[in-house]
Amino acid sequence: MTLFRREEIEAAHRLVHQAMPATPQYAWPLLARRLGAQVWVKHENHTPVGAFKLRGGLVYLDGLRRREPRCTGVISATRGNHGQSMGFAARRHGLSATIVVPHGNSLEKNAAMRELGVELLEHGDEFQAAREHAQALAAERGLHMVPSFHADLVLGVCTGWVEFFSAVQPDVLFVPVGMGSGLCAAAVARRHTGVHTRLIGVVSSHALAYRLSFEQGRAVEAPVTTQLADGMACRSPDPQALEIIRAEAEDIVCVSDAEVAEAMRALFADTHNVAEGAGAAAFAAAMQQRERWRGKTVGVALTGGNVDSGAFAQVLACAAGA
Structure with a gap:
């Protein structure tokens, strides 16, 4: 454990x-x-x-800033609450945040994430497809991929x-x-x-x-x-x-x-x-x-x-x- x-x-x-x-x-x-x-x-x-989820986002990004001081942006996948936590915490640390959600995701969660400064992308019909797309974009854009469990x-x-x-x-x-x-x-x-x-x-x-x-x-x-x-x-x-x-x-x-x-x-x-x-x-x-x-x-x-x-x-x- x-x-x-x-x-x-x-x-x-x-x-x-x-x-x-x-x-x-x-x-x-x-x-x-x-x-x-x-x-x-x-x-x-x-x-x-x-x-x-906010609690985890705050602690994770604080640790990331110390582990990877040159990091400028993070990316992850979510159905909503994890993405809001990333947007909230990223803003406090001066990082960009890109979040991938599946098509048909909650409109109000999407709006909340955007208001926190998140770049919101839609991909796939379920969370797993959104996560795989986020992983591909992390490599393509040089972003830190935030896992769903850590x-x-x-x-x-x-x-x-x-x-x-x-x-x-x-x-x-x-x-x-x-x-x-x-x-x-x-x-x-x-x-x-x-x-x-x-x-x-x-x-x-x-x-x-x-x-x-x-x-x-x-x-x-x-x-x-x-x-x-x-x-x-x-x-x-x-x-x-x-x-x-x-x-x-x-x-x-x-x-x-x-x-x-x-x-x-x-x-x-x-x-x-x-x-x-x-x-x-x-x-x-x-x-x-x-x-x-x-x-x-x-x-x-x-x-x-x-x-x-x-x-x-x-x-x-x-x-x-x-």
Whole structure:
């Protein structure tokens, strides 16, 4: 497992908090009523880009500037939140940022990235195709290719879970899995703080790569068909992330788009926080497993709120017409 010295985690905290305050965690009474358990929500939807990814971007680009002082620009692929974190952090370091997204990507995430100074390019029909195009452009343009998973990304993201575990020690924590930095970071923070919280990863039923890989003990590709949880649209697991997750997570569960939509509605009704699909996946899993954790203390990550207005309106309208 990726291990960090205490001073490295503390330095990452200082770096992140230069750009943003600690995000809150709240125990919401109406969520508790739904689950029959105390429910603590870590609100990473309250960062300056509306998602937890910002923490990793800040730490990664700080390290890059020290490792490669002559670097003038970075490139990466994303469905949105990783790209916003790169744009935000690149601007702070005076770097250019080029982001490749698949065709049909969220219009509002695209607009947010452009407003952060990102050169936005569209390529392919899914994340994997966008990433391969970004890799080719990195070589062609002499740009630094930012990976979707890296130790510095984990180090940055773990600052949020250190905040959480320093305030709350739940019996279980549900964390959505895209490329794996969020769940790996929770494992790092658990060791750092010494809590004994069980970690459960959450994938989309329509993007099962990490679930199948977790079960089979090797990287397994799987098709992506989710229409709502684009932040979990992973076709090919990262081997490093998979190794950590298999060692540290108790289980990986899957939630359907319908369950995610139900969780988005519940979070809005009970907390008036907007959650994008992947951002609501942790609570979707908690609802799915409510009987197992009844009477316990449950932690969930609301990892992002960057859902397009039209998509969110449709999710809410489905409840109204049910």
